[in-house]
Amino acid sequence: MQQLWFRQALLPDGWRNAVLIAHEAGRITRVEPDSAAGSAEVHAVALPGLCNVHSHAFQRGMAGLSERGAGRDDDFWSWREVMYRFLARMTPDDVAAVAAQAYAEMLESGFTRVGEFHYLHHDPDGRPYADAAAMAGAIVAACDETGIGLTLLPVFYAHGNFGGAEPSPGQKRFLSSRDGFARLVEASRALLPADAKLGVAPHSLRAVTPAELAEVTALATDGPIHIHAAEQQREVDDCLAWSGRRPVEWLLDEAGIDARWCLIHATHLTDAECDALAARGAVAGLCPVTEANLGDGIFPATRYLRAGGRFGVGTDSNIAIDLASELRALEYSQRLRDRRRVLLAGNGQDSVGRTLFDAALAGGAQALGVTGGLSAGAPADMVSLDMTHPTLAGADPATLLDRWIFAGRTAPIDRVWRGGRLCVEGGRHVAAPAIAARYTATLERLLA
Template structure:
């Protein structure tokens, strides 16, 4: 056995193909070195409940965690994503790199505590107040990296190219000043971000053209080279107004236009893709790209419902993300994904794969694979050679009373939620114990001080 190896004993473990009982897992070098089922626990061996892989969070704007609950008062007219966005612009002007470190760390603690083990940070808060560039163009990215170092979460950093305020290269607004960069500046920013991310043992750096509103088609053509083989993420077709504006400008719908002009393939993640025709849905599924769904945020902003049933039936790939971080809960993202389809279709178990299939396991399996792909990872689940990123459920929790492991994932998603998460391991290190992150108290105290300064009484 290697010097840095350890063994853990689980009463049961979900290995992708199904549940195994009495499982001993050997960890070494941040990976799973061996898995053996039907074992007897050894004297003194650490014993845990029911284990499953940690879930990727493929889309986050960490700084928006600080806005949670602050944008829920009705305005003088109809409220929508677009009125929420103006509130976000007003809020974002205050945030310093030190503030962002505190906010991102708090968000990442909450992600880990609910079962997310890697996050895709779609990061567009680049510059100082008023849009003044920092001497280090990736100073704000460095704050996100520092938060990941502190919390232990896996990080896929996605610096954002944001140049315009609307289709066809419209000039940016004053509220967007901290986001704006041109291609040359963006290339320097990405290079600097890669330097910061190198401090993490398994960070991935990709790129994110913000949206077809925020980049021109000419700019978009240069993005794949900047990705250097890493993930490419883009917001697309989130709002009906966006679709209508794109049609007026180009004569095509956003997803249609992107698929036609950008060579979308498995390297890409199309975030939201809410408003698609059946033809777009089929074409996106056939492209191999991942649809990045954020059910809590999409519900909060009134975006609409993604056509998940048709997309999955066509072989499409999906993952989930916490987006605005108005509420961070891995199980709730999966639950709302299914519940939205139930409300739309007026049925139950809409996304389950056939008679007798577990809805929860279907959702988890799809979002593990799709989320990993979107974040530049190869998904293998709890298997030899895979990263030692996993979650344990508290089998003694009342929400699991009377359950066997075979119904545990359904109970986690549809009944108990995040309160069932007992432990979380990242690269073989336990970062959540008894449902609490090991650094929660210090990180929460710093977050409270930061919020007191940002939002004085």
Template sequence: MQNFWFSAALLPEGWAKSVRVAVDGAGLIAAITADAPAQPDDSRHGVLLPGMGNLHSHAFQRGMAGLAEVRGDSTDSFWTWRDTMYRFVDRLDPDALAAIAALAYIEMLEAGFTRVGEFHYLHHDLTGAPYAARGAMAAALAAAADESGIALTLLPVFYATADFGGVPANPAQRRFINSLDSYAALHDASRTGIAGLDDSRIGIAPHSLRAVTPEQLRALLPLAAPVHIHIAEQQREVDACLAWSGARPVEWLLANAPVDADWCLVHATHITPAERIGLIASGAVAGLCPVTEANLGDGIFPARDFVAEGGRWGIGSDSNVAIDMAEELRTLEYGQRLLHQSRNLLGGAHASTGAGLFAGALAGGQQALHGTGFTVGAPADFVTLAADHPAFVGRDGDSLFDALVFSGRRDLIDGVWRRGRQVVAAGRHVARDSVTARYLAVMRKVLAG
């Protein structure tokens, strides 16, 4: 049994002072006691926050961060960025994926994320054929999660078509493509590949309405939950969906699929008020990735009204061009400020905007990833703040979140524990040196290829 003492802790019921937490030998929370004096053998810390869920990641894209920031001959957009991504994936094998994902995952932990939803679509070898071990790429992700210590919700992606109406996939997508039967086998192999990880989950991810037919979508749903899907990220996607079906993407999905609290609609950027109301009523989570959405020029989600009306949402690092929990929350709020020419828009019921942002993302991430909160019986996943950081002077309670989100960087997070094991100390992951060295060696080969 380990015992921790915190000067303050954010518990499900709110802030508490002088909190003792007992963690059993399996890394699960055995007891939480507020207003408790520290005991001689306690590990003593300042402020505890529950670990955050990162609900949308493509880990391999960490390796291409910055490679698409050169203007092309035509207008640059998500679609030209996608061409760069297609060229990059043709250089990756399981070993390269494991090295890139390991670095991405330790950076997530250093940023305060303790669980990641890996939206995993790079399945096959360079020819597009399944690996001899069908789940080889999923196993690479599992190895990265094991090495870093992050909790993994694996979301194997079903990708079958290039556009609405069953347009055949193009050669650049060959490493992603499956039939329903081959996907079922891949999903089984992926489930086996992550079975040895503590607290792992597996769901399904129909890539998008562009990439699956209605019949395929219906056939996929019995396999697992949660269900994550890209949707309405780009205006071109909305226009193509209207031409195909006469309905917008979110409108079509809500009318033709059993969308509920087990679903996460990733991006949902371009939605009408009616679609917004329908999404809220479904209980699904809107998976927002503000830094990537800004980087790709996607657009701005109508978060002000969505939050005010009780919508559920979480944050993801998506393309991993930057991995920073606070920056995702700050970018989300600042986008709304620019759009509406007003301030402090996403705090919800909280007077503190930072506290409201953190609470919304925490709840949405737990729901979308089938994670657990900081409660007795749950894994001991938590973050401690750097109490002596200048940004925190004179702050306590919710004002700590305002400092964390708006006036600091990643150095405001001091320690991170996953299942009771410290994986980040003094802001640095315990395996950073070895993981970085391997990443550098791999990426030199990848980029020289």
């Protein structure tokens, strides 16, 4: 058993002083506010680690490669062609190297678990590897190396557009039959460490038929279900042409959306869809930095939160990995749209930072099928802040999260423990040099 003592810690009932946290075998065993430090290791401020609800880890390697204009109509769809070209040569070892870099950066920014929306399954010719879960194994290896928690979400992808349209050549490494996907799910399950979670991810209504959606979601058993929905206006228009309904409208009507579901992006919602999604208790998986980078649009967060909606944040394309940046971009998008300030404060808080952090903590944990927060029985996923960092000069609990999220040029993080394992010390991942060296060598070869 290890004991840590914090001058202040954010617990489920709010900020508390002089908090002793004991953990063993990856879980918190005791949380005692107003305690003496005794022989415990002393730190300044503790926060619970957050869940990154949506990641495509391999895309970290193509960050910055799509910022060259191909014409006046650049959008998600032209970006997607760059992505297809980048992944064409990647091996499982390449994926492991790139994912390790991404996961180390996530831990350094305060994420302690990742929802890996994993759709790169096959070899460059689109053939299954001899080990159907070879690529999933690369993800598991990267998690083991870095220490980040994993909720693996194998992706079912079968078609190129609504109505079972033929896929494009660029999608050949993603594609599965129903039986092949069931085998992939079971092979992936066998790879997971004890504290990992397994869900499923029908990629989108573009990529699955209604019958396939029902079969794939049944494979989740009691795990989470994630799906891309209404990310781009063209997707909405194509769905209307196919079904007469919008993507989220169709899912609400036909898919039994409930608290196990996480709808990724859900950018383009009508007021009725927004309110209905909130009422179902599902999680909206928001990726504000990627959504801005791709020009997707602005999620209606003010209305959604007023309706009681739940959300988590993710780094999606991993163009820039930083927890605070995702939360800040979410608030700033609302300000730019409405030309007002402090729009997402609520739930009894006048602090935007605290509101965003609390909501992302609860929604992210729900979306990845785990318990969040610093309490007995929860995973020992903790973030220690460096109160000597200039960003936090003079900060107190009332302003601390606002200072970090809105005023920090670099993350004021000192240490991060995931499942009780010290992963970050002095603001850097403990294995950062070796991980970065392998990542650099991999990228130099892939981009040669």
